[in-house]
Every structure is written in structure tokens, then in C-alpha cells.
Amino acid sequence: MTSLLETAANPDNLRRVAIDPLSRVEGHGKVTILLDDKNRVHQVRLHIVEFRGFEKFIQGRPYWEVPVMVQRLCGICPVSHHLAASKALDAIVGAKHLTPTAEKMRRLMHYGQILQSHALHLFYLCTPDLLFGFDSEISRRNIAGIAEKYPDAARRGILLRKFGQEVIRHTAGKRVHGTGSVPGGVNKSLTQPERDELLKDIDQIVAWSRDAVHLVKELHHQNPELYNSFGAFRANYMSMVGVDGSFDLYHGHLRGRDENGNILFDGFDYQNYTQLIEEEVKNWSYMKFPYLKSLGRERGWYRVGPLSRIQNCDFITTPLAEIERREFIAYSGVIPMHAPLGYHWARMIEMLHASETIRDLLLDADITGSELVVSGERSFEGVGVLEAPRGTLIHHYRVDENDLVTMCNLIVSTTHNNQAMNEAVRRVAQQYLHGHEITEGLLNHIEVAVRAFDPCLSCATHALGKMPLEIEVLNEAGERLSRRLRSGAGIVS
Numbered sequence: 001m002t003s004l005l006e007t008a009a010n011p012d013n014l015r016r017v018a019i020d021p022l023s024r025v026e027g028h029g030k031v032t033i034l035l036d037d038k039n040r041v042h043q044v045r046l047h048i049v050e051f052r053g054f055e056k057f058i059q060g061r062p063y064w065e066v067p068v069m070v071q072r073l074c075g076i077c078p079v080s081h082h083l084a085a086s087k088a089l090d091a092i093v094g095a096k097h098l099t100p101t102a103e104k105m106r107r108l109m110h111y112g113q114i115l116q117s118h119a120l121h122l123f124y125l126c127t128p129d130l131l132f133g134f135d136s137e138i139s140r141r142n143i144a145g146i147a148e149k150y151p152d153a154a155r156r157g158i159l160l161r162k163f164g165q166e167v168i169r170h171t172a173g174k175r176v177h178g179t180g181s182v183p184g185g186v187n188k189s190l191t192q193p194e195r196d197e198l199l200k201d202i203d204q205i206v207a208w209s210r211d212a213v214h215l216v217k218e219l220h221h222q223n224p225e226l227y228n229s230f231g232a233f234r235a236n237y238m239s240m241v242g243v244d245g246s247f248d249l250y251h252g253h254l255r256g257r258d259e260n261g262n263i264l265f266d267g268f269d270y271q272n273y274t275q276l277i278e279e280e281v282k283n284w285s286y287m288k289f290p291y292l293k294s295l296g297r298e299r300g301w302y303r304v305g306p307l308s309r310i311q312n313c314d315f316i317t318t319p320l321a322e323i324e325r326r327e328f329i330a331y332s333g334v335i336p337m338h339a340p341l342g343y344h345w346a347r348m349i350e351m352l353h354a355s356e357t358i359r360d361l362l363l364d365a366d367i368t369g370s371e372l373v374v375s376g377e378r379s380f381e382g383v384g385v386l387e388a389p390r391g392t393l394i395h396h397y398r399v400d401e402n403d404l405v406t407m408c409n410l411i412v413s414t415t416h417n418n419q420a421m422n423e424a425v426r427r428v429a430q431q432y433l434h435g436h437e438i439t440e441g442l443l444n445h446i447e448v449a450v451r452a453f454d455p456c457l458s459c460a461t462h463a464l465g466k467m468p469l470e471i472e473v474l475n476e477a478g479e480r481l482s483r484r485l486r487s488g489a490g491i492v493s
Contacts, residue, residue, distance in 0.1 A: 014042055019443050022450055024125040024142075026076045027457025031425055031446050039436055044429045046422050046450065048287040048457050055408045063089055063399045064183055070395070070410075071177055074459045076120065078177050079113035079168055080388035081459070083250075084395040087384030089183035091271075092399055094376025101369030102185035107250050108361045109171035109180060110386065111354040114249060115205075116164025117389035118351040121454045122212060123157020126344060129448050130219055135441025153215070156208045160351075163198075163205050167358060170194045185373035195362055202359045206320070209352040213324050216345045220331070231424040231431070231449040232339040234259035235301070236292065237308035238416070240270070240387050245314035247325075247353065249387040255312055256292065256302065261336045264292070270385040273394055277411065287418050287457075290411060301419035304391030305453060306346035311336045318360070321353035340424045340452035347454070388413050390454050412459040424449040 013036070020030035028050045034043040058069055067085040071078035083106055090098070098106070128141040131150060140149070147154040165175040170190060172178025180186055220227045238256040242248035245255075254276065256264040268276060280289040280297060291300035302308075311329065316322040328345060331337075361367055384395045391413030398407040414421075428449045433442055473481045 013037070017438055017443070019446055022447055022457075024128070024447070024451055025455055025457060026074065027455070027459070029450075029455070029457045031450070033429055033433065033446075035433075035438070039433070039438065041429045041434045044422075044426045044446075045284060046418075046425055048285050050286060050458060055410055058408055059405050061405050062403050063092055063397065063405055064403075066397065066405060066408075067181055067183070068177070068179055073410075073412075074456055075176055077113065077117055077388055077390070077456055077459065079109055079172065080386065080393050081395070082172070082178065082181055083110055084384045084386050084388070084393045085397075086181040086183060087251075087386065088382040088395045088397050089384070091379050091382030091384075092397070093184045094378055095184035095374045096376060097374070098185055099369070099371040099374060100366040101189050102372055102374075104361055104364055104366050105171055105186045105189055105372075106181055108190075108358060108367065109168060109178075110250050111357045111361070112164045112167025112171065114164075114354040114389055115209075115351055115358065116161045116168065117454075118347050118354070119157055119160035119164060119212075121389075122216070122344060122348065122351075123154065123160070125454075126451055127153065127157070129444070129451070130216075130344070134445050134448050135439070138440060138444075141444070156211070160205060160208055160212075163201060164354075167198060170198065182373065184375050187372065189369055189372065190362075190367050192368060195368060198358075199362050202355070202362060206352070206355045206359060209348070209355040210320055210324075213345070213348040213352050216348050217324075217327070220341075220345060227341045228337075228339050229431075230339060230341050230445075231428040231452070233420075233423045233427050234338050235303050235420055235423070236264065236295070237312060237336070238292075238302050238304055239309040239312045239392060240385060241313050247309065247313040247316040247321075249309075249350075249354075251386070254385075254392075257312060257336070259336070259338070261311070264294075270394070271383045273383060273385070273396070273411075279411065279415075285418075288411075288415050289418050290416055291419070302416065303420035303453075304413055304416040305343060306350050306391075307337065307340075307343045308391070309387060310346040310349055316349075316353055318353050318356035320356055321349055324349045324352060340449055343452045343454070390414055390456055391416055412456070414453070414455040414457060414459055417453050417455065421450055421453050421455065424452070 014034040017033040017035060018030055022029045029048050032045050032047060033041060035041060054070060054073055058066060067082050070085050071082040073081050124143050127146050132141055169175045172180035180188060236256060236258050240252045241255045242252040254268040254270050255266045258264055277290050278293045282289060291297050310325055316325050328349060381398045386393055393413055394411040396409040397405055400406050425446050428445050432445045475481055
């Protein structure tokens, strides 16, 4: 089973049901639900149970190693960390403006990442729920079941992801954990044969991406009651937009809106993100809880990612994706769409934009240029921000006079969405579990809500200092040699 039920006594005579582990997500997490003897829901929490600590152990390393090191946070979205770190370190080496070739090679790498990640999420992780039903037979609720029942959809999903990975391979040197981006630019451009290889398939990729938009859009139209209400909650939202308000996943400024779509802030320079965002730590999760300082902890939380980006920008620069964006906005009406399942529709619009952008970049002569790196006046601090597949990604570094990293802060997409994901699982639990006999199918509804955000739980686990932590040292026979425990209050025993 994908979900294990546990019961445990507690002082309030509530029993605990745990979905552990969450399935079909990147990384490890669980959801706990507290129920009374009539199956009424009293508490629901999303727990992130991994611990990584990248912010600490890259300290003392030479800054030029960082773009390669930090992408080890994840095997699904390494390009995002690779590029965000490079953008932050551009400031360290004084690279205020990259060469046209470097700028476009990075964008090509980034949009290849967007394409492969979005294809992976929809076709591998989410279509089993969307096409078979949330409480369908568990044995077919996977990519193998999709391949059997919907072979064309499965094939397209595989080939879309493969193409995105090939874009990454040609720009970063390899499909996973490449080295193409460096502080101040890139270390390669495309050769003519590499460009020709990608161009021969790109029109098909654009067509399949458009078909994917239509697939998810049709699901919304077929069952609007489900798609518009499942786990729905109103929230602020934030993303990066281009300087002209356009949809831009690589560079721009920050814009935020309230739950009604009214502008909260715009044109915000992300170099000053610490003036905008505060991070809260809670003792039951390794993931932090960011919020907007101006609104405070209770009202200032927000969501990021495709659902925010599509509704936050003024327009999309590629024609097919802009047509789809306008239809999405019209479908939502006066109030922005707040239902988590809307992420899937927005995500496929982004995939279509990515494929169109890749085509445009491949046809640009600068992509095969030879001027790759620039530098300028040295600095000791830099912030890099871009829109990763899952949302806004912030990398912040300080270095010393010996070129060694002295401070690192990462606020990843899934961390921004932490409170929003907790809200979604609470709403779903109230909608579908409250007062009902708990089944695996009903618990999968909780997982569906989490999957809609496409969380990368591995990327998000960096909180330090206030969470409980247990470390055991075992010998080769599995016998415990020593054990240290730190409580949520920071007390070590």
C-alpha cells in the first residue's frame, strides 16, 4: 500500500492516522491526522522528515564550487539550483551583464529543465489520479497502469521528458548534475550539430505540449465541481515577472497579489528579499514557514509556482501559451483560481511556453556564439532568484576575501508553499475524511492535494537550530554504539 495507517493513543483520546510515506512525490514526507472516535478530524499536518543541511556544509568551500555542489540537493530539479547559485555568484565576480550567448544558453538550459520536470510531474506522478480517479484500484494507480490504459499519453510523457533532458545534456554537459553554468557565464555554447539535433524534434514537442494543455483543460470542463472545489482555499501569491510584467522564469522582479488578485507589491528587487520575507520554524517539521513581513505570520503566508505565475503576469511572450493563459484567466473569472488542482492546468501552459521558448532560442544565432564569460568589480555578497518548476527559488551567499563561502541561505519553492500545502491537506481532510470510515482511497485524496503542488521535499529540508533531531551511531552488526537527541527547544541529551 502507498499509505500506512497507524493508531496511537494521546492525552485527548484521539487516534493518529499517518500517511507515511507520501507516494509519487520527490523526497520523503508524511501527513498525520488526528481523529476522534467518530472519525471527526481534529488536526492535519504535513511533516517533512528528511534533513539535509546544505546551508551549513558548503560554508568554507570556494565559491566557484557552489553551483555544482548545491544541485546535489535534488536529482529532479538540479538545473534550478545550478542556475540560481550561478546568478547569485555573478554578483560576486562582478558580472552585471552576461554575454548574449551566456544569457541564452542559461535560458535554454532552464527551459529544458521546466519542460522535463513538468512532463515528469503530470504524466508520471499525477495522471494515475486524474485519469483513473482518486480512489481507483491502487494496483493500477501508477505509470504502468497509464501505459496500459493510455499508451499514447504515456509515450508522449516519456518523450517530452526525454527531450527536455536532451536540452539539459547539450547545455549543461550531462542530463543530471551538469556543469554548464559558471559564475559570470557558461562554459560552453551549442555546436551546430547539437542545435540541428534538437531542432528536428522541436515542432513535435510543441504540438505535444499543446495537447497536454488540452488534456488537463478538458478534465476541468468535464468535472468543474471537483476541480474547482477540491482542497480549495484562498491565499496570497507571489512570483517573479519580467520588468515589463511578462511571464519570465529566468529573470525579473518580484510581484505579489492578495487573494482577490490585488497587487501587494511590484517591481521588488529580489536582492532585498530579506526585507520582504521572514522564515518561521516549527518543531514538527524540518521545513521552514515563510511569510510576508508586512502582513505578519497569520496573514502573510502565500503560495508560489505555476498557479501563481500564470495569474500574476500580464502576458506570456510566446503566442500559443498566451492563448491558453487568456482562456485560463477567463475560466477563473473575476477572482483568481485558488483550487490546488488548477496547478496542473497552469503547469501545462508553462510547459507549452517552455517548448515554444526552446524553439525560439534554438533559432537564435547567439546560441552558438563564442563569448561565454564576463567579470567585473569583485563583491562579497550575491542573491540569485529564478522561477524553478515548483516556484520561486532564492539563493543567497556571502564570501570572504579568501573566496570561501561564509553564509548561505536557500528558500526553495516547496518551502514557500509549506503553509499552503498544509492548508490544502486540512481542507481535503475536512471535505472527504471528516466523519467517514478511513480507507486507502480516501487517504489518497490527501496525497492528491500534496502532489498538486509538485513538491520537492528533498530540496526543502534545510531548517536548522530548533527542530528535534535524533542521531544514532551503529556498528556493522546493527548494534547502537551511541545516541544523541536534541529536543525542539534545542536541549541536547
